[in-house]
Amino acid sequence: MAPGIGAPAEADVLLDEAIGFMRGAEVAVLTGAGVSTDSGIPDYRGEGAPVRTPMTVQAFLASERSRKRYWAGSHLGWRTFGSAQPNAGHFALARMEAAGNVNGVITQNVDGLHRRAGSRHVVELHGGMDRVLCVSCGQHYARQAIAERLAELNPAIDLDTAIRPAPDGDVEVDDVDAMTIPACTVCGGILKPDVVFFGEFVPTDTFQAAASLVRGADVLLVAGSSLVVNSGMRLIELARRNKLPIVVVNRGITKGDSRAAVKIDAGASETLVAMAAALGA
Structure with missing residues (x-):
């Protein structure tokens, strides 16, 4: 055809x-x-889409700094996902x-x-971006609850200005090391959006x-x-x-x-x- x-x-x-x-x-x-x-x-693969370097599951799990950077960018992205109809x-x-x-x-x-x-x-x-899970014990959370915890844990950081889209479709984060990211309230483990990362x-x-x-x-x-x-x-x-x-x-x-x-x-x-x-x- x-x-x-x-x-x-x-x-x-x-x-x-x-x-x-x-x-x-x-x-x-x-x-x-x-x-x-x-x-x-956005369609990240369609014609005219920006080139981006995705976070791999290996980097996310191996480095707290990578997790901080990911959650900072994801916090910005969640606003688009959360408000989309x-x-x-x-x-x-x-x-x-x-x-x-x-x-x-x-x-x-x-x-x-x-x-x-x-x-x-x-x-x-x-998977779904509206869910978050603990990679250690499997506890699930609503994404909105984690977004609220992220804001509460970083009262000194204006997340509206500290997290900015970059020209390549990634994000820039002012002083990522100053950020505090939420941990599992059950076991203290690493929280990850319930989505399949690159490398998974x-x-x-x-x-x-x-x-x-x-x-x-x-x-x-x-x-x-x-x-x-x-x-x-x-x-x-x-x-x-x-x-x-x-x-x-x-x-x-x-x-x-x-x-x-x-x-x-x-x-x-x-x-x-x-x-x-x-x-x-």
Whole structure:
């Protein structure tokens, strides 16, 4: 099939072709950052996205200074995540699930917006930024509670001015050594957002839950993901082995384009809304 979209007429043809695969079928959905850009959350891999050096789990666990720097930057990032609202694409997927068109959503995002939009069967491959866990005893905390503790522990630091976005998409922190970071109130252990860091693997039970959705579907729809992350490509390969048609909706090239029955080079929100309307959701 065509690897992308050209003229508007061609876009309509590809959309109709995708809907033809989805009509009367159970659709498993895999989403990436492109689904949340309309909610104001940046896509760190899309065209024009800033280059950044991610925090690895090895650095986070090995160095208190790295943890201080991470939590400082994460405190700034949480303001964006905490205030973001689901967009039309999130709501369209929730409607399709309620109507029986979608059997569940597998997401690479950590923003929790699918759940907030009303999707009931959501597998968060990389965890959720709204949760924090102790790496020693496994105690879980609400992220907002940790944000409040961070502010309480650093009354002399104006976190609005001490933490600043840098041109490369990272953050600059004034006097990171002066910061105090929260510890687990149960065992005193290291607290970490309940997300998969670089250098970590997706938990086995989480990936199996995602794989189960794909195996139980007739079609795999990928929306807003460049499929650079290996966990997404593993699900694409599972769908291919099970002979599922794969529909990819993403602005720009993805690693899954050659495996797609249909590739729609367009924004996720408007395309998902159009799909939901065509399917009667």
